[in-house]
Amino acid sequence: MEFFLDTASLDEIRKCKAYGLIDGVTTNPTLLRKEGQDWRRQMQAICKEVDGPVSLEVVGTTAKEMLAEARELIKFGPNVVIKIPMLLEGLIAVRELHAMDIPTNVTLVFSPMQALLAAKAGATYVSPFIGRLDALGQEGMECIRQIVTIYDNYDIATKVLVASIRHPMHVVESALTGADVATLPFAVIEQLARHPLTDKGLQTFLDDWKALAGDGAGQG
Template identity: 30%
Template sequence: MDQNLLERLKAYTVVVADTGDINSIEKFRPQDATTNPSLITAAAQMPEYTDIVSGALGWARKEAGQGADAGAIVGLAIDRLAVDFGLRILKIVPGRVSTEVDARLSYDAQATVDKARRIIRLYEEAGASRERILIKIASTWEGIRAAEVLEKEGIRCNLTLLFGVHQAIACAEAGVTLISPFVGRILDWYLKDTGRASYPPAEDPGVVSVTRIYNYYKKHGYKTEVMGASFRNIDEIKELAGCDLLTIAPKLLAELASARGDLPRKLDPEAARAMSIEKIRMDEATFRAMHAADRMASEKLSEGIDGFSKALATLEGLLRERLEKGAAS
């Protein structure tokens, strides 16, 4: 059968749509979908989603009650908006949707737990099962500890902004459901740091990092799933064929769907189990020492948290503006 590369990839790997754009999800029909603050902020500014934004603000006004200030209403609306996008996505995909906790809570384990519980409560009040929701949390030490608590409560977690093997090992030992190592952002860092214009696909530092994590997990029998994320080109995706999951932006999904050719499996659990890979004992001191020694992981984690925090601030401004317009009309 003459299959395109997207269809061939689905034979080895669960394909996930990396977008808040519901129309794109309907087009490509992935198994799962992931969102983040940047994607939700972008989607919230599209005219076709005005009804979701208006609905979230209306709900937040009622929830906050008479006399509530704009900040309280906007805070509630952001949670509602993320859940409302997620609920619409769940009507399209057969699997799971990932919804992210406020990135500004990334170094506060208890606040992260509280926010995650609130998000799950909103989903469940709307009739969604928690088994279909992944709570996205940044892979700080505090975020991983929060995820450990949540997993014990049956709240499944997707640990994001993951750049180093130390983060991956800590996540697996905490029993998290899934991790999202960021392939393209790792490549970005190395291109800038080395001054190189490119890497051969198999030597792409992001590809090498995810391959190492995948093999480590399979060798040592961890159940945590590996979902490569943040791709810059389809060559990176092809090099990771066989990864548990890959979350891919609509532009690259379209490229895969229009391309033909062979797509050999590159990552294989049986091959990984046959490898000689030393197990690393992970505790807080080891994690922090490895993180400090990994300049790329340290810089990209901080940068990623800052980026998602800025996206949330932009979304807050957008919602506040619409709230004021609504009050004035």
């Protein structure tokens, strides 16, 4: 499974690159606003920094508006993926972009049927938001399981990109389900590497080493 970083922070991107844990990046207007920088320069810098795909989101709500924005966004780099909201107008835009060989990521997906429609339109990625479903009392991972099953049934090439991930178990369950990509906040990526038993074991080794070194010093 690929890991995408859900961020607009160059610092977070560079840290994840050093860890070897970044296959791509997803952004949105909220993340870009959080950085407090000129959004055009920020997106251009991100596209240069990242070797893999970078999802940049349109804000129009009609196909005409989305396509006009997409033509501008692809100028930021050859790795740009156009992020399109799951609307009927969005499906028109996805179909036209697919015909132009421009990759797309259909976002704000909350049901298997939305995911199937996006795939039929030619989406490269589909992004179900599991954390937001969980917050409504629904089971977000069941949505992922259903989408993966449907795609497998019909050999659909669209990749399942699990979004709105809140904690490490979301990542584990996504991997077990067979999702193609998980897009993670930086904090969750850090949590993946941690375990209290790892910390406890390391501290035991360090304490024993200090004691061993002290014994050796006494004998000398």
